[in-house]
Amino acid sequence: MNHGRLYAILFFVSIGLGMVFPLQVSKKHGSIDAVSSSQIPKNKRREKSEKSSDFASSSDLARYLGDLNKIDGVEKALLQFSRFNASSSRVDRAMGTALIAQAAAQDPQKVFDYFKGDWRRIPQGAKETLFNVWVKLEPERAISEVSSQRNGAFKQEAEALLFTAFCEKAPSKALEIMNKSGASISNIANFTSLDPSYQIFFNMSITDRSKCLSSLDLISDPKMRENALQGMVRGIARTNILDSINFASSIQDKDMRKSLVGTAFQEGLSIDPEAAISLLKESGSYLKENERSEILKSNIGPLLAYKADENFDLVMSSVASAVDRQKVEEVMLNQLLASDPSMAYSKILKYHPEVLSEKEAIQGLSPELQALALQAKGASDPKSLVEWAQKNQGVVSNKILQQALAKAGRVDPQSILEFATQNIPGASQQNFAGDVLSQWFQDDPQKAALWTKEHLTSDSSLTETLAERTVSDFIRKSPETFLQSFSQEDYINAKNLQDFQIATLQWSLKDPAAAAAWADNLGAGQLHDAAIEQISKNWVEQDSMSASTWIKALPYGEARQVAIRNMVNYLEKVDPVAAADWQGELDSKPQKNQ
Incomplete structure (x- = not known):
């Protein structure tokens, strides 16, 4: 295997495994930009390398690269690809793409013919890899072969893939194809998010800026020219922010110039915030103060996502106007409050x-x-x-x-509620304290219950209306915690028997066995009987077999009789014979519980 072919294979293996990420999405155009790893800020490179480590271990890579070296010939590579492609493993699929790079480096035509036979099942990454290799090795033959296909969806997608490969690998050739094809280039939108003119001029501005500038005259359509300029500005900014800003500010059209300068700074702020902000401070000749602050405001997210402390101060020092500085500060503080x-x-x-x-x-x-x-x-x-x-x-x-x-x-909900009950009057107290309590129930129902219990059973400044609201919120959130947080005296003294019944209902619907175990420990009394009645009614309808075991074990008394009546009422609808047996249990004289 020669060095050139080996280099190509290793490059595409690295793409398939996610070890390098030479693509970046442009938010404005939805396009994908080619970026070398050296142009990615250090923090972003670190994030990407961390992500790639989740994708394939070094042992996987070594094992599969060793397997690649054993494969000789296009046919064997394609056969192995079909096996990898059938796997659900991400590593296997990535290695399948690497095999396509190897096979395409030997005979791209044969790989293309193989793909045609099963086009719909071939992964997008493998298709892109084929065309990336093909346009590098045999660009004219690739064009000829794709052009010779019958018109239809397959040809349109193949043309889009071919054109996309040219945009990245040979942007000058892509521009030539675009000018010859005219309106047919619009078909690309059906298969890719790339904007042709944007992508061509983005990549060309990185590889050959002088040719990029001279080629602008070839774009006559206003929209395509605007996209081309956006691509150029972003591409130039990758290597020199100042050049990008100077180029953008040289555009004659006022609205276009403003948009492009904003794009240049946006790109610069994502790559080197300190340099970009320094240039922004000196941009008085082509940007108004409010325009500078708007650029900063629209990029606060990425600025504070990395080195928030330093970048906050950088931004504050870059805005001279007190009014604009205040607006930018508000945006930054809002973001910092959340993070x-x-x-x-x-x-x-x-x-x-x-x-x-x-x-x-x-x-x-x-x-x-x-x-x-x-x-x-x-x-x-x-x-x-x-x-x-x-x-x-x-x-x-x-x-x-x-x-x-x-x-x-x-x-700290407790401190805030104590302040509210003493300092916020009337209806405002109910609304405010109710909101804080409701959130507390969401975050920590146990502690919220203890605080609520204290204020429901004492002479509190909380009104009865607020008490009712907080209790209903609590019951809705966690009926079991509510019931376990209060004693029988609490319910009776606070006249909350209705709340008790509602909570028992909710818990018995959620987990009747747990609710029954809790009710068994209540001890004789009004609340015990009410709980047995509510739980038995719900449980027999959910699972009569399990409920019957519990009911038969209940102590003889009125509560047990009520539970049996609930069982009889349910069984009369579904099993009259069993209902008659339970009726006999109901009519029998009380005996010592066994």
């Missing part, structure tokens, strides 16, 4: 050091920043937010304060 509340709080204190210690400082902020500052404080330290709220009544609107307290309630 790292402590960092959000530290940034608030860094850029607004007196905001939570002096009334005038927080009142000087926009309502949005007021809300973010208090939310960050509450998420980081709920008790300190409560202390601030107690000392600063009326400094901010009730809406802003309650929003911050509600978010803090996810971290």
Whole structure:
């Protein structure tokens, strides 16, 4: 095997195994961009290598590469490919694609003929590999062979694959094909997400920028020209952000220029945020201040996803206008609140050091920043937010304060509820405290139950309406926890017998055996009898055999008689003979329970 062929095989093996990722999706165009690993930021390279380690171990790779070396000839390679292709293993399928690279390097025509016989069953990756190798080795023959096929879906897909391979491997040739084919190029959209002009000029700008610039005149269609320019701007940015920005800012059309400059910075911010932001600060000759802030706002996500601490400060230092800086800061703080509340709080204190210690400082902020500052404080330290709220009544609107307290309630609901019951009046208390309690029931029903129990059975400032709401939420979430959290005296004293019955109903529908075991331990009394009645009624309808064992073991008394009546009523509908036997049990005189 010669070195050139070996290189081709190893390259496509690496693609098949996911060891290198030379493709990047363009969000704007839905296209796939070729990128060398050296152009990927270090953090992204690390992420990709981590993903690839899940795909195939080094021992798998060594074993399969050893197998490849033993395969000689296209026919044997294709035979082995068919076996790999039938496997559900991702490693096997990837190695099948590697075999296609090997076979195509020897005779792409034979591989194409083999594919034609079973086209629908051939994986997309294997098809793409064939055409990538073919256009590298025999571009003219590949064109001739595909062109000679009969018109139809197969030919259209083959043309799309061939053209896509040219876009990546030989963009100049792809441009020539596109200009000759004219409208027929639109067929590609049926088989690939690539935009032809975008992809051609993206790759050409990386491999041959001067030819790329001279080839622009060949694109007359306005939409295709716009896509070509977008591809060029992104491609140039991969190697030199400043060149990309300069090229974008040289475009005469005002709207187009604005869009392309935004694209250049977007690409630059994803590759080298520090360099891109530095250039953005110097962009006054072709970007207005509000345009710079819009570019930053639209790219906050990727900026804060990596090195959030440093990039937050970079962005803040790059915006001169106080109004625009505030807008960008709001976007960044919102994102940090979701991912790292402590960092959000530290940034608030860094850029607004007196905001939570002096009334005038927080009142000087926009309502949005007021809300973010208090939310960050509450998420980081709920008790300190409560202390601030107690000392600063009326400094901010009730809406802003309650929003911050509600978010803090996810971290420390007890502190927030105690503040609410003492400081928030009337209906607002019911709504606010009810929301916090409902969320607490979702997060930690056991602790929520203990707090609820204390306030339902004492002279609390919580109203009866709020108590009813919280109990119903609790029952809906976890009826068994509700029932196990209260004593019989709690239900009777709080006049919650109806809640008890509803919870028993819910639990008996969910798990009648567990509910029955709990009821057996209640001891004689009103609640015990009510539980036995409710559980037996539901259980006999779900599983009469299991229910019958439990009912027969119940102590003689009114509760047992009620349970037997429930069994008789059910069996009369489905098994009258068995119902008669149970009726005899009901009519028999009470005896000592055995």
